[in-house]
Amino acid sequence: MPVAESLESWAARAAEVAGDPQRAIDLALAIGTVAPTPASGETPALFELFRALGRADLTAARVVEAHLDARAILAEAGHEPQAGTWGVFAAEGPGVRLDAHDSNGAFRLSGTKPWCSMAQLLDRALVTAHTAGGHRRLFEVELRAEGVGVRSGEWIALGLQGVPSGAVDFDDVVSSPVGADDWYLDRPGFAWGGIGVAACWLGGAEGLAHRLLSSATSTTREPDQIALMHLGAVDAGLFAARVALDDAGRRIDDGRAEGNEGRLLAARVRIVVATVVEDVLRRVAHSLGPAPLALEAEHARRVADLELYVRQHHAERDEASLGRRIVAEEPKR
CATH class of the missing domain: 2.40.110.10 (Butyryl-CoA Dehydrogenase, subunit A, domain 2)
Structure with missing residues (x-):
């Protein structure tokens, strides 16, 4: 698949966006012609693309994800998307x-x-x-x-x-x-799109983890036990979130993420990813201290972008919503 085969190239182009909206739009137009749609058999690759874009630049990920989501919605409704940005x-x-x-x-x-x-x-x-x-x-x-x-x-x-x-x-x-009345919220793709957003968040956290690793492997200073603790915890958290995301992509492609199952899957994956992202933000800040936030433009922008982007997750309210779903489903088991 073109996206999977050129993932590094797309990530490099995303890095060149550097927060610029027009460059992000240009990237979205280019990727939109080759990216797969959810449930096409390549959903894990789509989520991997979102992660790669998020690692490189969250403005790029944010704009591309929305453009691809619109195209996927139109395809789900049986509409051919018109040219241009969405x-x-x-x-x-x-x-x-x-x-x-x-x-x-x-x-x-x-x-x-x-x-x-x-x-x-x-x-x-x-x-x-x-x-x-x-x-x-x-x-x-x-x-x-x-x-x-x-x-x-x-x-x-x-x-x-x-x-x-x-x-x-x-x-x-x-x-x-x-689509008809209420189709937008009821369709399977609504849940799948929410997981795609979480993939972008995870990519942003992976970008922060790379900065943490570069500090730990610096030749100018030996990392102390606290720095190594944070690095290990971040690595384990990101691994768990990647496993959840990959499993979700496979479930979508296998037809196991429709209806209520899809809604439960999206809620669970978004909570898992958001929890890991917030932990990465905290641990990177504790480990690196104020210097990168004050003196490194790319790092400071990534932190600010990710802190705002992940607030699309409604934190405790989404956890309560998941709990409510579980209680409602229990009598049906």
């Missing part, structure tokens, strides 16, 4: 709402959608909106269409500075439905 805007937020109105079979979007990453640079997006009867539905939208207004100046994050994720206003914007 995003997926499916988050909800307090005080804002996006509604879709059906006018003789033609849908128009009105309202505000929060957390729209890279909207100012992308060509198109898949956007969820509320429909009649309390449902949500996915729509394809041209981001340069009349009535689309991308807000500026809202993104003040120190992490992922090149991936601004502010709100977008829609004023009677023409859109095309993708």
Whole structure:
């Protein structure tokens, strides 16, 4: 497969992104033509690609993952993706709402959608909106269409500075439905996409682990027992997360990750990976101290990017959600 055969080349191109959004978009366009989709028989290779991109540059991983996710969603719905760069805007937020109105079979979007990453640079997006009867539905939208207004100046994050994720206003914007009401959240690929995001987080943690290893193997100073302890714990944690991720990819390809099984798998893998990522962040900081954060631009950016990116995981709330699923499933066993 082209992606697997040229993994080092893609990683090298991701490293050249260095937080630049336009270079990330160019990379996404190039990879989008060759990357596999989930459940295609090459899902572990797809997750390995996301890890490689995350190790090299989290801006690159963030942009490429969203572009590939949009293409995978369209394929799952039986749609051929149009040319250009894609995003997926499916988050909800307090005080804002996006509604879709059906006018003789033609849908128009009105309202505000929060957390729209890279909207100012992308060509198109898949956007969820509320429909009649309390449902949500996915729509394809041209981001340069009349009535689309991308807000500026809202993104003040120190992490992922090149991936601004502010709100977008829609004023009677023409859109095309993708799937039926509630299809976006109910389809198997929703869980698979969440695992792909976790693969990007894991890659970022692996990048930090490389910095930890370089310090431990430096010829200028012998590592002490504390440094070796952190290195060993980080290595073991990353190994466990990689095993979970690889197993998930195989389950997706084998047809063992659909319906509730897929949702449980995604919840478990994301918790495993997020827990390891947060532990790596803590241990690398404790072992290396403040100097790399203060004096090394690449390391400081990677830490800031990863700390923000992994917050897509909802921590204790996601753990509670998994517990609730387990309790609900127990009577069925």
